[in-house]
Amino acid sequence: MKFLIIGNDKRYDYLARELVSSGHSLIDTAGEAEVVVLPMLACADGVHITGTDLVLEEFLQQVPKGAVVFGGIDREGIINYVKAPSLRVFNAIPTAEGAIALAMENSPRTIWQSNCLVVGSGHIGKYLAGKLRDMGANVTLSMRRDEDAAYAGMCGFQPVKTGEIARVMGEQDIIFNTVPARVLGEEELSQIRSDAVLIEIASTPHGFDIDKAKEMGVQVVVGSSLPGTMSPMTAGKIIAQVLTSLLAER
Incomplete structure (x- = not known):
């Protein structure tokens, strides 16, 4: 699957590596994404995707219909992976x-x-x-x-x-x-x-x-x-496991 990852710390770098090692591909264009991963605190200021200048609502309009969007926010059209029981336990x-x-x-x-x-x-x-x-x-x-x-x-x-x-x-x-x-x-x-x-x-x-x-x-x-900040490799692998599991359930 084609993943677009927008992260704000090193765990997302390791998430990307884990996904690639599992056979997925990474892209940097919203219009081609099959899966989008936003930060665990997706929209800290209520407007922008955390750690970026991207306006969340404008960004989502660029994502293809049918793509799966994960993000740490309660909003229609976004799966709040932060609330996944397995992530809470492993984190x-x-x-x-x-x-x-x-x-x-x-x-x-x-x-x-x-x-x-x-x-x-x-x-x-x-x-x-x-x-x-x-x-x-x-x-x-x-x-x-x-x-x-x-x-x-x-x-x-x-x-x-x-x-x-x-x-x-x-x-x-x-x-x-x-x-x-x-x-x-x-x-x-x-x-x-x-x-x-x-x-x-x-x-x-x-x-x-x-x-x-x-x-x-x-x-x-x-x-x-x-x-x-302190265990980004492990944290990235945990997120990869959780996202893979959530995708398999769809």
Whole structure:
């Protein structure tokens, strides 16, 4: 098949290589495309394709009728591959590993024997918590649902309800936020010790006000698009697998 790939980081270069190795061809003209792949955040400003000057709506008019368009956006005529369950699961792997790398670069402590709080018990939160536990950390996992609290206890994590994070925040050496919603307010941020590190790996609007946290003296590390920046080859292969599977289902 003829693929047109419009990506905004290195993972799309590896996606292209993977597709070519599987027998597909790459083109750079929308009018000839059979499959179009847009970024995982396809239209960040609501007008242009992310990382380009191309107006999304004008670009789509150039794509042949019947072509398959993948992109990280909810819009008629575009398959939002970011919501594919398999992508969410597999993407947790490079995201968690990237978050741990940031912690090791920015914390004066080893992961081993550190008190680590993982905010959020989705795919990324659970996988990250498990990796930290395996490295010898004392892991607290926050969640909203009782069933996730049971999961945390079963896996050897200390469970805490998201609304009660403030009471354990002062004990933590490294805090990882995985929730793309404001779950950490001034009360929670004020409890973070000056020698602790707060690592933000969620997408916008993020789990807290980053500027406010820095004003309060919190050591904040922001990890944006970790799969694309720290593990682009693996991330590209994951996207290739997901797109191939989605095409086969059509």
